[in-house]
Amino acid sequence: MIRIDRLDKVFGTLKVLDGLSFDVMPGEKLALIGPSGSGKTTILRILMTLETISGGHIEVCGEQLYHMRRGDRELPADEAHLHHMRSHIGMVFQHFNLFPHKSVLDNITLAPVLTKGEPKAKAEARARELLEMVGLSDKAGAMPSQLSGGQKQRVAIARALALQPRIMLFDEVTSALDPELVEEVLLVMKRLAAETDMTMLLVTHEMGFAHEFADRVLFFDKGRIVEQGPPDQIFRNPTQERTQTFLRKIIAAGHRV
Numbered sequence: 001m002i003r004i005d006r007l008d009k010v011f012g013t014l015k016v017l018d019g020l021s022f023d024v025m026p027g028e029k030l031a032l033i034g035p036s037g038s039g040k041t042t043i044l045r046i047l048m049t050l051e052t053i054s055g056g057h058i059e060v061c062g063e064q065l066y067h068m069r070r071g072d073r074e075l076p077a078d079e080a081h082l083h084h085m086r087s088h089i090g091m092v093f094q095h096f097n098l099f100p101h102k103s104v105l106d107n108i109t110l111a112p113v114l115t116k117g118e119p120k121a122k123a124e125a126r127a128r129e130l131l132e133m134v135g136l137s138d139k140a141g142a143m144p145s146q147l148s149g150g151q152k153q154r155v156a157i158a159r160a161l162a163l164q165p166r167i168m169l170f171d172e173v174t175s176a177l178d179p180e181l182v183e184e185v186l187l188v189m190k191r192l193a194a195e196t197d198m199t200m201l202l203v204t205h206e207m208g209f210a211h212e213f214a215d216r217v218l219f220f221d222k223g224r225i226v227e228q229g230p231p232d233q234i235f236r237n238p239t240q241e242r243t244q245t246f247l248r249k250i251i252a253a254g255h256r257v
Contacts, residue, residue, distance in 0.1 A: 001026045001061060001167060001199045002047070008055035009042055009223075016042050018223040020056070027197045031210035031231070034220035035246060040203040044169045047201070048091045049082050061088050061166060087115075090160035091169040094176050096152040098144040098159075104131070105140040108159045116163070123162070130158035134188050150181030154188055161192075168192070170202045174209075182206070189213065207247070208256035211235050219243045 002024040009017035017039045024030055032040040045051040047058070049065070058065040067074050068081045077085070098107050108127035112118040118126075131137045134154040144152055153173055160168060170189065174182040186209050193200060193213055204210050210217060210231065217234040219227045219242075227240040235257045238244050247257060 001028070002201075003059040004043075004056070005058070006056040007043075007046070007053060007058065009039070009046065009051065010054040016223050017046075017054075020224065022218065022225060022228070024199055024201065027199055029193050029200045029213055029215045030202065031214035031217045032201065032203045032220060033205075033207065033210055033217060033234075033246075034226075038220040039223040040220055041171050044091065044171050044201060044203060047167075047169060048089055049086055060085055087163070088165060089167045089169065090163055090165035091171065092153070092156050092160050092173050094172040096144075096149075096156045096176075098152055098155060100144050102143075103140070104136070104142050104144070104147070104155050107144070107155060108162050111159070112162050127158065127162060130161050131155075133161075133191070134158050135184070148181060149177045150184045153177065153181075153185045157185075157188055157192075165198070167199045167201070170200065170204070172203055172205065174204070174206055205250075207235065207250055211257060219246065221246075 005021050007017050007020040008015065032043065034040055042051060046053055047060070053066055057067065063085065064077070065085050066077050068077050102110065105124060105127055108130060109120065109123040112123040112126070113120055128137065128140060131140055134157055136151060136154055139147065139151065147155065174185055177185065186206070190213065192198070202210065202213060214231050216228060217231050218225050219234060221242055227234065227238060227243045234243065235247065238247060251257060
């Protein structure tokens with residue numbers, strides 16, 4: 001579903017991703033963990049075309065993301081190609097990014113109507129189904145300011161799902177929430193993982209959730225994959241000293257793995 005090949009990303013003189021290569025299988029649930037600044041969120045932003053790449057290639061659903069073919073030539077992707085590729089991918093951000101002046105229902109229906117040309121009635125019917133799925137069927141007419149942080153994040157998940165992406169990206173979706181609101185968001189994500197065949201990439205510091213959620217865990221440091229494997233291997237029996245040190249610090253800080 002995703003193929004990343006020798007990916008580089010440089011910000012000024014800082015190399016954030018360094019020759020990174022990995023594949024993601026259809027339907028796979030992948031957790032990306034590691035210290036802050038290790039490149040995890042940058043990967044999601046690149047997949048969402050919110051950041052450009054400095055080198056390498058990315059393939060999504062069998063098509064190049066940042067390149068396109070014209071005859072026998074490979075050219076940088078134009079905006080039309082990027083727009084087409086974005087239709088495969090949804091992303092839920094750390095800080096919700098809801099439109100404050102629009103109702104919950106309007107936040108969810110806006111993109112399908114504007115970008116896919118869906119009839120408003122069809123988009124609204126789908127939005128109400130999604131609100132029921134995330135446990136907020138009574139909040140369709142509410143404004144974002146009337147919602148808790150956990151409710152806003154669940155609306156953000158419904159909004160991303162409204163475009164029916166094949167791939168979902170979650171970027172630290174619980175880190176801006178009060179601890180008592182985290183569980184309600186994680187429950188929605190667990191349900192998504194269990195009930196859909198969407199490919200999902202999760203960047204998180206919630207190690208216990210990553211352990212339950214993921215088919216495979218990638219541990220990053222300094223823009224490279226240090227270690228990868230099934231959750232039980234990474235969290236219970238990591239082979240690399242850098243992974244062991246990271247997890248010791250996480251456990252010492254009181255986090256469950």
